[in-house]
Amino acid sequence: MKKLSWIIPCYNEEEVIEVAVKRILNVSQLMEKYDNELIIVDDGSKDNTREIIKELNKNDKRINLIGLSRNFGHQAALQAGLDNCSGSAAIIIDADLQDPPEVVLEMVQKWENGFDVVYAKRKERKSEKILKKITASIFYRFLNLLSDIDIPRDTGDFRLIDKKIIIELKGMREKGRFMRGLISWVGFNQTQVLYSRDERFAGKSKYPLKKMVRLAKEGIISFSNKPLKVSSYLGFLFSLVSIVAILYVVFVRIFTAQWVAGWAFLSIIILLSSGLQMVLIGMLGEYIGSIYLEAKKRPLYIVEEKII
Ligand code: UDP
Ligand code: MG
Numbered sequence: 001m002k003k004l005s006w007i008i009p010c011y012n013e014e015e016v017i018e019v020a021v022k023r024i025l026n027v028s029q030l031m032e033k034y035d036n037e038l039i040i041v042d043d044g045s046k047d048n049t050r051e052i053i054k055e056l057n058k059n060d061k062r063i064n065l066i067g068l069s070r071n072f073g074h075q076a077a078l079q080a081g082l083d084n085c086s087g088s089a090a091i092i093i094d095a096d097l098q099d100p101p102e103v104v105l106e107m108v109q110k111w112e113n114g115f116d117v118v119y120a121k122r123k124e125r126k127s128e129k130i131l132k133k134i135t136a137s138i139f140y141r142f143l144n145l146l147s148d149i150d151i152p153r154d155t156g157d158f159r160l161i162d163k164k165i166i167i168e169l170k171g172m173r174e175k176g177r178f179m180r181g182l183i184s185w186v187g188f189n190q191t192q193v194l195y196s197r198d199e200r201f202a203g204k205s206k207y208p209l210k211k212m213v214r215l216a217k218e219g220i221i222s223f224s225n226k227p228l229k230v231s232s233y234l235g236f237l238f239s240l241v242s243i244v245a246i247l248y249v250v251f252v253r254i255f256t257a258q259w260v261a262g263w264a265f266l267s268i269i270i271l272l273s274s275g276l277q278m279v280l281i282g283m284l285g286e287y288i289g290s291i292y293l294e295a296k297k298r299p300l301y302i303v304e305e306k307i308i
Contacts, residue, residue, distance in 0.1 A: 001033070002033070002034050003037060003088055004035070004088070004090075004091060006024055006028075006039065006091045007041070007085060007091065007093070008021075008038060008039065008040045008094075009043055009077035009094070010043060010053075011044070011074070011206045013203065013206075015201075015202040016095055016097060016201045016202050017049055017052055020097050020101075020201070021038060021063060024038060026101075027102055035087075037086065037087060038064060039064050039085050039308075040053050040063065041081045043068050043072060044069065044070040045071075065308075066080050066306055068302060068303060069304040070302075072300070072302075073211070074211075075178065075179050075215070076177060076301045079300055080300070084306070089160055089161060090160070091104055091107070092179075096200045096201055097201040098198050099195075103158075106193045107160040111162065115191045117161050117188060119191075119193075121193070122155070123195060139216050140153040143216075143219050143223065146227070147220075147223035149223060151184045151219075152180075155180060155192070156180070164188060165183060169182060174294060175293045175298075176290050178215065178223065180219075221286055230283070234276060238273060245265075249262075
């Protein structure tokens with residue numbers, strides 16, 4: 001019998017995890033052809049999440065726990081789940097029921113029809129604030145413009161992936177992890193299903209602005225080196241401007257008597273170019289920082305306890 005592994009990352013989800021597990025199990029009962037396992041990754045929750053998962057495991061051995069030693073972040077938690085699953089396919093799903101498990105029925109159908117990745121694309125984002133919708137949409141367009149691979153718009157991590165892809169992902173240990181990008185990058189036969197994203201069942205988002213910006217940055221840095229090229233283009237442009245400025249200065253110095261004037265022009269040029277240099281150095285810093293992080297070769301996450 002083929003097995004489906006549900007990968008459920010959790011960070012402080014005591015209010016939702018039990019209901020989510022119930023709903024997932026209900027859906028899995030509709031798919032009698034398959035064995036199901038739930039790999040719940042507790043990403044260093046500070047509330048009761050882990051105890052609840054342990055309790056659930058006592059009554060139902062399909063429910064497994066991977067407890068990380070601290071909060072390593074959503075993307076690392078997903079990889080911890082994938083590293084420990086044994087299914088012929090994995091389903092990556094949030095714990096807060098924003099990704100309706102019922103959509104998985106359709107995903108499995110497509111997988112059976114020969115697709116290796118079935119990602120869920122959002123028709124609408126009922127719940128989300130207008131600001132998140134706008135920033136997300138700008139981010140996806142920007143990322144596709146910058147990077148050479150095509151990352152589908154309006155998709156999150158909610159998707160089904162075949163074992164083939166799980167094996168490839170296990171081999172990629174890069175730290176600046178952007179799962180959606182990596183899964184697009186591996187190729188194979190990919191398709192989508194449409195769904196409407198529900199509201200969070202309970203609790204608050206575990207993705208504050210800081211974590212969202214970090215994810216966006218990782219997406220860009222690990223899938224594009226175009227920002228680095230910006231530096232040379234702007235350098236070239238500024239050199240042209242300087243040549244014109246130099247000619248102007250020489251002209252004023254030789255042919256007019258008012259050559260002390262023009263300090264405003266000079267200070268504008270200096271401020272502008274030094275500001276620009278700062279930005280470009282910062283950009284280099286981001287790349288060097290990520291090289292540094294990779295060079296240390298630390299593990300992606302540390303498992304504190306495993307109940308499988
Ligand atoms: N999550 C996690 N580690 C984190 C942040 C989030 O494992 O550091 C999990 C979280 O419990 C949820 C999923 O990732 O299952 C998506 O997070 P959330 O729903 O808070 O994000 P949003 O839907 O608001 O973007
Ligand atoms: Mg959510």
